[in-house]
Amino acid sequence: MPTTSIMPIIKVPDPILRQRALPVSEITDGTRQLIEDMVATMYDAPGIGLAAPQVNIGQRIIVMDCGKKEEPNLIQMINPEITGISEAHTVLEEGCLSIPDQTADVERPAEVEVKYLNQDGMSQSLVATGLLAACVQHEIDHLNGVLFIDHISRLKRDMILRRVMKELRKSTVDK
Numbered sequence: 001m002p003t004t005s006i007m008p009i010i011k012v013p014d015p016i017l018r019q020r021a022l023p024v025s026e027i028t029d030g031t032r033q034l035i036e037d038m039v040a041t042m043y044d045a046p047g048i049g050l051a052a053p054q055v056n057i058g059q060r061i062i063v064m065d066c067g068k069k070e071e072p073n074l075i076q077m078i079n080p081e082i083t084g085i086s087e088a089h090t091v092l093e094e095g096c097l098s099i100p101d102q103t104a105d106v107e108r109p110a111e112v113e114v115k116y117l118n119q120d121g122m123s124q125s126l127v128a129t130g131l132l133a134a135c136v137q138h139e140i141d142h143l144n145g146v147l148f149i150d151h152i153s154r155l156k157r158d159m160i161l162r163r164v165m166k167e168l169r170k171s172t173v174d175k
């Protein structure tokens with residue numbers, strides 16, 4: 001019987017979130033198991049995307065589902081690379097499982113083209129717009145140690161970080 005595990009999600013200020021993840025050099029059964037566990041962890045959270053560094057794994061792997069409940073659209077990427085961006089930018093409200101309960105408007109290219117490997121090591125390409133475009137850029141950022149708060153003003157970033165640290169202190173004193 002195949003079994004999947006829900007993995008703990010790493011939160012700020014863990015330095016792992018600021019490290020650059022390494023390319024997957026060989027796709028093994030272990031890689032495929034990790035991807036399964038990441039998918040289960042993303043749906044459990046729930047979130048629309050998850051990057052391996054968020055579960056303490058420094059590999060270039062992301063999973064996403066920006067579909068609806070009735071119409072899921074699971075996408076799993078190994079070694080994703082942005083190969084094209086639109087000139088047009090859009091603003092979307094983003095959140096992050098590693099920065100609990102905080103959101104901010106983030107401006108990004110409206111459309112991106114991404115090249116990646118699937119679980120069988122086959123090269124794939126995706127053109128994303130709308131929420132999926134924001135999500136795939138947010139996830140690839142995670143692989144480079146970048147968080148959505150790096151795209152907003154210092155004032156807003158510091159406000160969010162102060163709130164997160166306050167909650168963190170509260171939860172460690174309580175317990």
Ligand code: GNR
Pocket residue numbers: 046047048049050051054093094095096097098134135138139142
């Ligand atoms: O669940 C998530 N929602 C979200 C909303 C707008 C843009 C990006 C995202 S990704 C986020 C899950 C997460 O933290 N992925 O890294």
Ligand code: NI
Pocket residue numbers: 095096097098138142
């Ligand atoms: Ni995130």
